[in-house]
Amino acid sequence: MNKTHxxxxxxxxxxxxIDKKVDDISIFNELYYYIEELQKQLxxxxxxxxxxxxxxxxxxxxxxxxxFNWQNINSEEYGEYILSLLMPFLLKNNFCYIxxxxxxxxxxxxVQINKxxxxxxxxxxxxxxxxxxxxxxxxxxxxxxxxxxxxxxYLKRNEISYLGFANLNNNNLFKTFLSxxxxxxxxxxxxxxxxxxxxxxxxxxxNDFDFITLKRYFDKVINIPSYYHDIFLLYKIPSIxxxxxxxxxxxxxxxxxxxxxxxxxxxxxxxxxxxxKIDYILTKKRYITDKWNIxxxxxxxxxxxxxxxxxxxxxxxxxxxxxxxYYTYQFDICIEHLQIKYIVGLKLLAKEKQIRFITISSxxxx
Numbered sequence: 001m002n003k004t005h006x007x008x009x010x011x012x013x014x015x016x017x018i019d020k021k022v023d024d025i026s027i028f029n030e031l032y033y034y035i036e037e038l039q040k041q042l043x044x045x046x047x048x049x050x051x052x053x054x055x056x057x058x059x060x061x062x063x064x065x066x067x068f069n070w071q072n073i074n075s076e077e078y079g080e081y082i083l084s085l086l087m088p089f090l091l092k093n094n095f096c097y098i099x100x101x102x103x104x105x106x107x108x109x110x111v112q113i114n115k116x117x118x119x120x121x122x123x124x125x126x127x128x129x130x131x132x133x134x135x136x137x138x139x140x141x142x143x144x145x146x147x148x149x150x151x152x153x154y155l156k157r158n159e160i161s162y163l164g165f166a167n168l169n170n171n172n173l174f175k176t177f178l179s180x181x182x183x184x185x186x187x188x189x190x191x192x193x194x195x196x197x198x199x200x201x202x203x204x205x206x207n208d209f210d211f212i213t214l215k216r217y218f219d220k221v222i223n224i225p226s227y228y229h230d231i232f233l234l235y236k237i238p239s240i241x242x243x244x245x246x247x248x249x250x251x252x253x254x255x256x257x258x259x260x261x262x263x264x265x266x267x268x269x270x271x272x273x274x275x276x277k278i279d280y281i282l283t284k285k286r287y288i289t290d291k292w293n294i295x296x297x298x299x300x301x302x303x304x305x306x307x308x309x310x311x312x313x314x315x316x317x318x319x320x321x322x323x324x325x326y327y328t329y330q331f332d333i334c335i336e337h338l339q340i341k342y343i344v345g346l347k348l349l350a351k352e353k354q355i356r357f358i359t360i361s362s363x364x365x366x
Contacts, residue, residue: 004035004320005049006056008234032322038228041202045222047192054094055142055187056235057318058334058341058363063141063168063237064148065178067119070101070136072161078136084213085159086138089151091217094189096235098139100182103132115177122166122174124152130163137182139168141235170339171238179237185210186221187233196230197223238334269348271305273357281360288362292337304357308344311335312355318343330358 039049066086070078079099103115115132148165155162168175187194193214206220214221224233278297282289294300311333319332329348334341345358 003050004232005053006232006234006236006318007320008231008236034228035232038202038224038232045202045204047189047194047222051094051189052187052194052233053319055096055189056233057343058141058238062144063139064143064145065122065137065139065166065168065174066148066151066155067102067123067163067165068136068138068159068161069130069134069163070161071134078161080211080213082136082138082161083211085155086140086151087213087217089147089154090140090143090188093143093147095143096141096184096187098141098178098182098184098235098237100137101133102135102137102177102181105133107133114173118173118177119166122168122172123164124167125164127163135163137178139178139182139237169341170336175237176239179239182237184234186214187235191218192222193218194222194224194229194233196226196233199223199225201225202228269353269355271308271355271357273301273304277357277359285360288342288360291340304344304360307335307337308333308346308355308357311344334363 042049066082068078068082073081075081082099083097102119103112107115112132116129119132119135120126145167148167152165166174185195193209195210197208202225203223204220205223207215208223209215209218209221275297278301281300282295282297289295289300292303294303317331317333319330321330329350330345331348332343332345335344336342341363342360343363344360347356347358348354349356
């Protein structure tokens, strides 16, 4: 099995069945089959699943949200209109396109204030108060600050509905709100558009775009059955939520791997970092420890263990690789420190109840 770039446990019906005591081995076999089948079907139409990593894995200065006042747009199809403004700038980028209204008319006054404050604190330049129910947000992964500034410069001069943009490199309350409000529309990878569908197989179709704007730039769309798309291709905006809920979220991602893993697995599993790994970081990856100003072995080990423990509660898992014959599961998580992201490679040993540190590397800034 190749690496699974992303597993979304938040919005997937399949994972909800785990709490209903469905046999763990059956779920494991089904999901194992799903990812193998998805990769095979993508390959049949000329898409390398590994290329999707560009869109699904976080990057420093990668995620940007553009905010608009839809009431200043003279069209009910304001989402289509805004995509027509943005798409000419994005033809050379690979990304997930996530969008939606930020607020609801039913939001209480306090909720509106909280949402606006979260938005305003994240914006590149603050704005005067506006009801969140008037805000439409487009969240684009993996495009970088340079591209965002280029788009921002154009929109400020040419679009009355434009309010500003937020560089969402780091987790914050605005991202938390967005994570449960807006939805993914499509993925652009090279010259392909990928979207969720009700088809039974991965297939290419002409004139089946959810957005008419995309027809100007692409001849056909790749439809992905929703039961593949929503588990493996649905970008998951990181959120800051209560640890007990996040614990369950990450637990579900591992539960199908081994039926010995209990609900309290984060408490049961010990994080282990070998001394030789610490020595390697201090010598070969000194650029990381210099930024952290940590050069003592024990201090570095304790710091990393704490960061990993915290990140297991608040981050997602990436690049999952199942090694059935060894009862081990390798995966990556993203940790943040001093507003810089790092990818940490880990190995889960179910029988030993250990999560072992493999390596760490900084994410390149675009």
